[in-house]
Amino acid sequence: MLVIGIAGGTGCGKTTVVNQIVEELPENEVAIISQDSYYKDLAHMTKEERGAVNFDHPNSIDFDLLISHLIELKKGNSIQKPVYSFVEETRMSETETVHPRKVIIVEGILVLSNPKLRELFDMKIFVHADSDERLIRRLQRDTRERGHNLEKVLYRYQTAVKPMHNEFIEPSKEFADIIIPNNHYNTVAVGMVRTIINEKLN
Ligand SMILES: Nc1ncnc2c1ncn2[C@@H]1O[C@H](COP(=O)(O)OP(=O)(O)O)[C@@H](O)[C@H]1O
Numbered sequence: 001m002l003v004i005g006i007a008g009g010t011g012c013g014k015t016t017v018v019n020q021i022v023e024e025l026p027e028n029e030v031a032i033i034s035q036d037s038y039y040k041d042l043a044h045m046t047k048e049e050r051g052a053v054n055f056d057h058p059n060s061i062d063f064d065l066l067i068s069h070l071i072e073l074k075k076g077n078s079i080q081k082p083v084y085s086f087v088e089e090t091r092m093s094e095t096e097t098v099h100p101r102k103v104i105i106v107e108g109i110l111v112l113s114n115p116k117l118r119e120l121f122d123m124k125i126f127v128h129a130d131s132d133e134r135l136i137r138r139l140q141r142d143t144r145e146r147g148h149n150l151e152k153v154l155y156r157y158q159t160a161v162k163p164m165h166n167e168f169i170e171p172s173k174e175f176a177d178i179i180i181p182n183n184h185y186n187t188v189a190v191g192m193v194r195t196i197i198n199e200k201l202n
């Protein structure tokens with residue numbers, strides 16, 4: 001089994017890069033786990049209270065569950081991955097079964113910031129895009145897909161996203177084996193990661 005951790009600031013293109021990496025891989029050879037699925041369950045809070053949570057601080061993530069799930073997958077066991085709703089800003093009641101695969105990709109802003117999680121990765125990748133580029137992408141995505149308005153995205157960016165990026169995410173870059181520059185679509189870097197994965201699969 002090859003376990004790959006992919007980190008990088010919001011909007012850097014982690015999801016896009018993961019999709020490009022797995023595009024030509026057989027579906028039953030790879031499993032993707034997003035850190036976003038492991039946001040803590042906030043069902044006990046009102047929607048207004050949830051709106052004030054700092055979703056960029058490591059404390060907002062249930063790392064214990066994520067780590068235990070990854071350990072189970074490495075042992076060859078299936079897991080029940082939580083399902084998170086960005087619109088409701090909490091965990092849903094249903095779960096999704098994830099089966100162990102030859103390649104497991106774990107992606108999320110903070111996946112290289114947690115030492116115990118980091119230890120489980122065979123390969124660590126950091127996707128880099130400049131902060132202005134990331135903010136533009138985030139604005140477009142959150143208003144289109146995550147039910148946020150312009151004011152909410154900018155307020156969160158200034159009060160949580162940017163300070164947490166500087167404190168936790170950017171410093172985790174030093175743990176990466178590979179840094180992918182992604183201000184523009186980087187087909188060469190994606191191709192190189194694919195080659196490494198294919199070598200492992202064959
Ligand atoms: N290299 C790129 N150039 C332009 N837009 C990109 C690039 N990579 C991703 N995007 C777009 O930016 C937005 C955020 O990308 P996404 O992959 O969701 O980032 P992340 O998972 O890191 O938050 C998406 O709308 C995506 O289509």
Ligand SMILES: Nc1ccn([C@@H]2O[C@H](COP(=O)(O)O)[C@@H](O)[C@H]2O)c(=O)n1
Nearest residue numbers: 009010011036055056086089108109161
């Ligand atoms: N309810 C939530 C939970 C998280 N976020 C933001 O998501 C970002 C991480 O996801 P990416 O796909 O952008 O890596 C993070 O910066 C949180 O602020 C949110 O907006 N609402």
